[in-house]
Amino acid sequence: MKPTSHAFKENARAALGDVNLQKAMTNLRAGFVERRALMISRLPEWDGLRDEAVAIKRHTLANLDFYLESFERNVIANGGKVHWCRDAAEANATVLAICRDLGAKTVTKGKSMIGEEMAVNEYLELNGMIPVETDLGEYIIQIRHEGPSHIIAPAIHLVKEQIAESFRATHTKLDPKRPLDDARQMCDEARGILRQQFLAADVGITGANFLIAETGSSIIVTNEGNGDLTQTLPRAHIVLASLEKIVPTLEDAATILRLLARSATGQEFSSYTTVSTGPRRPSDIDGPGQYHVVLLDNGRSAMLGTEFEDMLRCIRCAACLNHCPVYEAVGGKSYGWVYPGPMGSVLTPTLVGIEEAGNLPNASTFCGRCESVCPMRIPLPKMMRHWREREFSRHLSPASWRWGLAFWTFFATRPRLYHAASGAAARMLGFFGKRRGRFRSLPLASGWTGSRDMPAPQGRSFHSLWKSRS
Amino acid sequence: MTDARADTLDGIRRALKRGKLDEQAAAPLAARLKAHKRNLIPKRAAGLDHRGQIALFTAMAEGVNATVARVASAQDVPGAVAEYLSRLNLPSRLVVTPDPALDDIPWAKRPLLEIRKGRAEDGDAVGVTACSAAVAETGTLMLHSGPESPTRNNFLPDTHIVVLRANQVAASYEDGFDQLRRKFAKPEGGFSMPRTVNFITGPSRTADIEQRLELGMHGPRRLHIVLIDDGQA
Numbered sequence A: 001m002k003p004t005s006h007a008f009k010e011n012a013r014a015a016l017g018d019v020n021l022q023k024a025m026t027n028l029r030a031g032f033v034e035r036r037a038l039m040i041s042r043l044p045e046w047d048g049l050r051d052e053a054v055a056i057k058r059h060t061l062a063n064l065d066f067y068l069e070s071f072e073r074n075v076i077a078n079g080g081k082v083h084w085c086r087d088a089a090e091a092n093a094t095v096l097a098i099c100r101d102l103g104a105k106t107v108t109k110g111k112s113m114i115g116e117e118m119a120v121n122e123y124l125e126l127n128g129m130i131p132v133e134t135d136l137g138e139y140i141i142q143i144r145h146e147g148p149s150h151i152i153a154p155a156i157h158l159v160k161e162q163i164a165e166s167f168r169a170t171h172t173k174l175d176p177k178r179p180l181d182d183a184r185q186m187c188d189e190a191r192g193i194l195r196q197q198f199l200a201a202d203v204g205i206t207g208a209n210f211l212i213a214e215t216g217s218s219i220i221v222t223n224e225g226n227g228d229l230t231q232t233l234p235r236a237h238i239v240l241a242s243l244e245k246i247v248p249t250l251e252d253a254a255t256i257l258r259l260l261a262r263s264a265t266g267q268e269f270s271s272y273t274t275v276s277t278g279p280r281r282p283s284d285i286d287g288p289g290q291y292h293v294v295l296l297d298n299g300r301s302a303m304l305g306t307e308f309e310d311m312l313r314c315i316r317c318a319a320c321l322n323h324c325p326v327y328e329a330v331g332g333k334s335y336g337w338v339y340p341g342p343m344g345s346v347l348t349p350t351l352v353g354i355e356e357a358g359n360l361p362n363a364s365t366f367c368g369r370c371e372s373v374c375p376m377r378i379p380l381p382k383m384m385r386h387w388r389e390r391e392f393s394r395h396l397s398p399a400s401w402r403w404g405l406a407f408w409t410f411f412a413t414r415p416r417l418y419h420a421a422s423g424a425a426a427r428m429l430g431f432f433g434k435r436r437g438r439f440r441s442l443p444l445a446s447g448w449t450g451s452r453d454m455p456a457p458q459g460r461s462f463h464s465l466w467k468s469r470s
Numbered sequence B: 001m002t003d004a005r006a007d008t009l010d011g012i013r014r015a016l017k018r019g020k021l022d023e024q025a026a027a028p029l030a031a032r033l034k035a036h037k038r039n040l041i042p043k044r045a046a047g048l049d050h051r052g053q054i055a056l057f058t059a060m061a062e063g064v065n066a067t068v069a070r071v072a073s074a075q076d077v078p079g080a081v082a083e084y085l086s087r088l089n090l091p092s093r094l095v096v097t098p099d100p101a102l103d104d105i106p107w108a109k110r111p112l113l114e115i116r117k118g119r120a121e122d123g124d125a126v127g128v129t130a131c132s133a134a135v136a137e138t139g140t141l142m143l144h145s146g147p148e149s150p151t152r153n154n155f156l157p158d159t160h161i162v163v164l165r166a167n168q169v170a171a172s173y174e175d176g177f178d179q180l181r182r183k184f185a186k187p188e189g190g191f192s193m194p195r196t197v198n199f200i201t202g203p204s205r206t207a208d209i210e211q212r213l214e215l216g217m218h219g220p221r222r223l224h225i226v227l228i229d230d231g232q233a
Helices: A005-016 A019-025 A027-041 A046-062 A064-077 A088-101 A113-118 A120-126 A136-143 A160-170 A183-200 A226-232 A250-264 A309-313 A325-330 A341-352 A369-373 A380-393 A399-412 A415-432 A462-469 B004-015 B023-035 B050-063 B074-087 B173-183
Strands: A081-085 A106-109 A130-133 A203-206 A210-212 A217-222 A236-242 A272-276 A290-296 B067-071 B093-096 B114-117 B126-130 B133-135 B140-144 B159-165 B196-200 B222-228
Touching (some): A005 A325, A019 A027, A027 A250, A046 A250, A064 A081, A064 A290, A064 B004, A064 B023, A081 A088, A088 A113, A088 A203, A088 A290, A106 A120, A106 A226, A113 A236, A113 A290, A120 A130, A136 A160, A160 A183, A210 A250, A226 A272, A250 B173, A309 A341, A341 A369, A341 A380, A369 A380, A399 A415, A415 A462, B050 B222, B067 B074, B074 B159, B133 B173, B140 B173, B173 B196
Parallel strands (some): A106 A130, A106 A203, A236 A290, B067 B222, B093 B114, B093 B126, B126 B159, B159 B222
Antiparallel strands (some): A217 A272, A272 B196, B140 B196
């Protein structure tokens, strides 16, 4: 997926006027936000679990090389293979080579953000494979040729009428007059179509929520069961995982699992948590004959030891998206790449560059909700600020901002001048705005007044009011 | 082209400002893996007696749209299954895993149930499996793969019926892991995980269309648990 993060402002403007998107986004609050709050209220140990989870990840990252090598050793001991890949190109080539080796044609896929990062579908298609997304949301955006708008609910930006239209356009062998008015009918239709793909597939690709060093296992967490059919029925199971998914033991994974579903969908536990270790054993009567872990770095090792290291604790629960007022207003596609919302605003610049994604860390009011709901206590606003600083120091921000900031700095570092100037400005605005009590437009402030009125000051500045109190 | 593995590990060590850990530095990490110490476990289930854990398991499973039928002994399973299927007007042809844990169920008592033992195939509407543990904390079942317990039987049939014994109900996922560690212990120490371990909490579901919950997306539409008391509860 080619990033369009540089066009965030244009994307966001279009999103704000998109009637379907705005309707679809209203589902976010009742769905994820309220259920999450309910689940956490039922678990008194919540904050204790968060503290332990943070400690587990910190310990793991400080010894990342050791745990990755332990993981690899145990994968091999169980008959599987680990493929180390520096970037998306290497990972794609590895996946293709495994598929070609098996003479594969159809590849089913469980939901994987690493797969999105690699754009593995496009790559496999170009090379003659037929990759089929099987998570309902991913399937919907695949047949619509779109990218995901949310890291766990990729089609959350769509209303059901749009989905029905895509089903009719794609499932042309079915009766065109069939009813497709509600979610139930569409789920059943997708179930029937994708069941045939599960049975026909030669290779199944899933992501991983965790890699377990102790056992050489990968864990996926799903609700639909598509990840399980994807990895159980074909001849080979390929796991796409980035380095930081590793934890030492099953017990460590259990602690983080207690945070994951509650933070993500507001469930006590997802329907299916599946631990996969190696290929089928000689006496097994089902399961894949091969087990491959594609272990992708793609810039993550370079985040270690920097101000962005904390981001490597992220478990992709999407709580920060679900609670972000900016995300809720503009939707995920405005962010222009695979990771939207606050976590995307931190991660995308590290993966595609601050030149492309400089808008994202600026698309925040720093209200701090993302950090407060993050189960892994990742200081997202602080890291967005680091990006803003880098952007500023590398002269990447627009000239008007830089001039504006220089102008403001000049006054802000001279308190007397600042007080005089701000007091004069407040008095002047108060005078001109006296009659209406607000301004419809102001010079140099169209960004504010374009969508709302500016209230007129009441005559005195905060500083002078404060002074007269004491 | 340089080696991606070496490059990645070198990159990590450079970022961590150290070389490969020597034996002395690696020893506590290896010990941590070996000890696989438990972290904080919620009191919700761990603080209950076994009878309370069974009640909590049942309530939690029902809370995620599973159904639970309690019977006194394995003798009563065929009747409970037949009753469940006829109440929901479901087919009476069953694919049953060849699991010795199900050997004491006298299917012949209900001659109208058609039993096939083996692997589930496309078109099998109802599957019966055993399980290896149940986690009271969240109403979760633990099943693992093996020659007698193919994983596909947990996912292909529209209706998944799980036979659970009261003594299999435990508090936490960690209790389930301990059971796997015992069952698959290697003579030289340590253990080897089976190919697949499934933690199943209710039937398949999705909310990908307008956040509306629908059951039965790709896996089973229904999860029915037959809980054998065996004089335990």
